[in-house]
Amino acid sequence: MTRLLDRIDSPLDLKRLKPADLPRLCQEIRDEIIATCARNGGHLGASLGAVELNVALHYVLNSPVDSIVFDVGHQAYAHKLLTGRREAFQTIRTEGGLAGFPERHESPHDAFGVGHASTAISAGLGILEARRMNGQAGKVVALVGDGALTGGVAFEGLNQAGYLGRDLLVVLNDNEMSISPNVGALSEWFSKKFASRTFNRWRRTVKDVLTVVPKGPEAIKVIRHAINATKALVTPGILFEGLGFQYVGPVDGHDVVGLVETFKKLLTCDGPVLVHAVTMKGKGYRPAESDAATRGHGLSFFDIATGKSVAKKPAVKAYTDLFAEALCEQMEQDKRVVAITAAMLEGTGLIKAKHRFPERTYDVGIAEQHAVTFAAGLACEGVRPVVAIYSTFLQRAYDQIIHDVALQKLPVTFALDRGGLVGADGKTHQGAFDLAYLRCVPNLVVMAPSDENELRHMLATALAHDGPAAFRFPRGSGVGVQLDPAPKVLPLGKGRVVRQGGARPDVLVASIGTPLAAALTAADELEAEGISVAVVDARFVKPLDEELLCGLARTAKRVVTLEEGCLEGGFGAACLEAFERAKLLPGLQVTRLGLPDEFVTHGDAGKQRAAYGLDAQGVARACRALLGDRAKRTVA
Numbered sequence: 001m002t003r004l005l006d007r008i009d010s011p012l013d014l015k016r017l018k019p020a021d022l023p024r025l026c027q028e029i030r031d032e033i034i035a036t037c038a039r040n041g042g043h044l045g046a047s048l049g050a051v052e053l054n055v056a057l058h059y060v061l062n063s064p065v066d067s068i069v070f071d072v073g074h075q076a077y078a079h080k081l082l083t084g085r086r087e088a089f090q091t092i093r094t095e096g097g098l099a100g101f102p103e104r105h106e107s108p109h110d111a112f113g114v115g116h117a118s119t120a121i122s123a124g125l126g127i128l129e130a131r132r133m134n135g136q137a138g139k140v141v142a143l144v145g146d147g148a149l150t151g152g153v154a155f156e157g158l159n160q161a162g163y164l165g166r167d168l169l170v171v172l173n174d175n176e177m178s179i180s181p182n183v184g185a186l187s188e189w190f191s192k193k194f195a196s197r198t199f200n201r202w203r204r205t206v207k208d209v210l211t212v213v214p215k216g217p218e219a220i221k222v223i224r225h226a227i228n229a230t231k232a233l234v235t236p237g238i239l240f241e242g243l244g245f246q247y248v249g250p251v252d253g254h255d256v257v258g259l260v261e262t263f264k265k266l267l268t269c270d271g272p273v274l275v276h277a278v279t280m281k282g283k284g285y286r287p288a289e290s291d292a293a294t295r296g297h298g299l300s301f302f303d304i305a306t307g308k309s310v311a312k313k314p315a316v317k318a319y320t321d322l323f324a325e326a327l328c329e330q331m332e333q334d335k336r337v338v339a340i341t342a343a344m345l346e347g348t349g350l351i352k353a354k355h356r357f358p359e360r361t362y363d364v365g366i367a368e369q370h371a372v373t374f375a376a377g378l379a380c381e382g383v384r385p386v387v388a389i390y391s392t393f394l395q396r397a398y399d400q401i402i403h404d405v406a407l408q409k410l411p412v413t414f415a416l417d418r419g420g421l422v423g424a425d426g427k428t429h430q431g432a433f434d435l436a437y438l439r440c441v442p443n444l445v446v447m448a449p450s451d452e453n454e455l456r457h458m459l460a461t462a463l464a465h466d467g468p469a470a471f472r473f474p475r476g477s478g479v480g481v482q483l484d485p486a487p488k489v490l491p492l493g494k495g496r497v498v499r500q501g502g503a504r505p506d507v508l509v510a511s512i513g514t515p516l517a518a519a520l521t522a523a524d525e526l527e528a529e530g531i532s533v534a535v536v537d538a539r540f541v542k543p544l545d546e547e548l549l550c551g552l553a554r555t556a557k558r559v560v561t562l563e564e565g566c567l568e569g570g571f572g573a574a575c576l577e578a579f580e581r582a583k584l585l586p587g588l589q590v591t592r593l594g595l596p597d598e599f600v601t602h603g604d605a606g607k608q609r610a611a612y613g614l615d616a617q618g619v620a621r622a623c624r625a626l627l628g629d630r631a632k633r634t635v636a
């Protein structure tokens with residue numbers, strides 16, 4: 001039997017199906033998502049859980065005249081399949097293939113680009129308002145998860161949407177999960193939904209009774225008051241009603257035919273409406289349903305029959321695990337140390353701390369801004385908070401870092417995971433900017449470890465420092481070095497010479513963070529060609545070891561700086577500023593290696609490193625280029 005899915009080249013084809021065909025289509029979409037994620041990895045659980053919501057919305061809407069604005073965008077796989085990208089879907093998250101998240105340039109049906117959480121309501125409202133101003137038609141639906149609703153910006157959007165009273169439809173996709181089980185008072189409030197089903201039944205009964213009892217105005221007032229009072233006790237709806245939304249729900253988010261009926265009705269309503277759909281993360285695929293926080297959220301390659309990963313197990317421990325162990329070690333020794341994550345217990349490794357020190361490990365929800373200011377408050381009272389957030393997500397909390405922490409010199413430690421290239425998640429998730437965005441903040445110490453030992457030492461250094469400090473480390477495996485017996489506190493602002501390169505090296509390679517390994521391999525290669533290379537591991541971007549770097553640069557006259565971060569304002573830029581201050585410019589030849597001034601797309605991080613010249617060959621090439629004819633002669 002041919003698949004219904006194969007007949008759908010655009011949402012218009014979907015509308016040709018009968019409602020009764022939709023459950024079969026949903027099953028076909030699920031199979032396609034599972035098969036593709038098994039090959040490419042991807043956000044399986046969120047996408048499986050939102051199949052019916054995607055299908056029903058496209059069935060009733062007229063995209064791209066009408067827009068679905070996704071939150072995070074990791075639940076949009078069915079949307080991609082229904083909007084002319086069925087064939088390309090198998091390339092998702094791979095080099096040159098479809099992005100894992102909605103991207104405006106990829107399709108006119110991707111109304112808003114996304115990857116970070118909590119943006120859909122604000123963006124959707126903006127789109128709707130612009131259409132009103134331009135006299136354009138087009139409905140707007142914001143599809144938001146319960147996790148995303150723990151981010152303050154979602155409420156900022158609700159606040160304005162309720163006030164403006166525009167016809168925005170917000171679909172709350174409530175699976176009681178963020179990546180881990182959703183946390184917080186809001187999440188507990190939502191769990192009242194089951195009680196609210198009972199309430200809805202009771203309200204219907206009361207309405208039936210009211211049709212038969214005599215209707216004096218006083219009696220009706222009393223009964224209405226009683227209904228509202230009861231409702232306040234049992235439904236999550238009053239929260240949204242208080243914000244000016246009409247609340248509908250809870251509805252079954254997997255009943256595609258029911259959803260079509262509900263959406264049809266709600267899209268004719270005036271004013272903002274929030275429909276509360278109850279779904280299950282990983283729906284329809286047992287391994288993802290039963291292990292929603294890990295297998296259900298995001299996976300690399302897996303075996304469809306068992307759901308077990310078939311990705312090669314790395315021989316060396318990941319930096320994330322090492323960081324988590326180092327943090328537990330510090331928490332063990334110092335009761336003042338607490339750990340904070342913004343909904344990323346698994347991703348940051350803090351789940352280890354949560355198990356060992358539940359009272360001192362906080363998951364604050366997808367609320368990076370709050371995480372940082374909460375840490376600032378803790379630090380005011382002598383607590384030593386370690387805020388573990390991915391480099392890309394800490395961008396959310398920039399003013400909090402500056403205004404709440406650095407300005408007051410509060411001893412908060414920032415552990416930035418996923419610093420540098422991240423691979424398949426692409427543009428929205430690259431840890432490209434951290435060194436640049438942190439370096440310009442006064443009072444902040446900024447470090448990047450080159451291996452596992454350095455990471456442990458930098459955590460100890462940050463905690464020993466009476467002020468704010470940050471260090472960033474990459475996604476993936478460490479180098480595999482033997483661990484020192486104990487972490488050490490490093491001298492602030494001091495780099496280390498890892499390779500002397502003789503009394504008069506031909507080139508200085510100044511490296512920050514894990515690219516050091518590439519610098520050392522390049523130096524070996526160049527030495528075999530008769531080129532002597534000094535290699536410095538700067539350790540600190542701020543304070544920068546200007547004395548060391550300028551001293552060596554003065555001798556070598558040629559410098560290659562190396563970082564896995566943006567060139568604009570990053571480590572290399574810091575070195576240039578130092579050289580300028582030391583009056584070494586002009587007179588010094590400097591090549592800066594790093595990420596270019598563009599958003600780096602999804603692909604294989606290793607290949608991307610090579611393409612940007614950040615691997616050993618790239619470093620060697622840059623050194624040879626600085627030596628020009630001399631290098632050519634030596635190589636010849």
Ligand SMILES: Cc1ncc(C[n+]2csc(CCOP(=O)(O)OP(=O)(O)O)c2C)c(N)n1
Binds near residue numbers: 045393
């Ligand atoms: C600002 C930000 N912080 C953290 C993340 C990482 N993250 C991706 S999905 C997710 C959970 C989202 O939960 P929810 O919105 O309920 O969607 P679900 O996965 O349950 O469908 C988190 C924390 C992110 N994308 N953006």
Ligand SMILES: CC(=O)[C@@H](O)[C@H](O)COP(=O)(O)O
Binds near residue numbers: 115
């Ligand atoms: C959707 C999202 O933002 C995260 O789930 C992200 O994909 C995490 O990726 P890793 O934890 O595998 O780096």
Ligand SMILES: [Mg+2]
Binds near residue numbers: 145146147175177
């Ligand atoms: Mg959720």
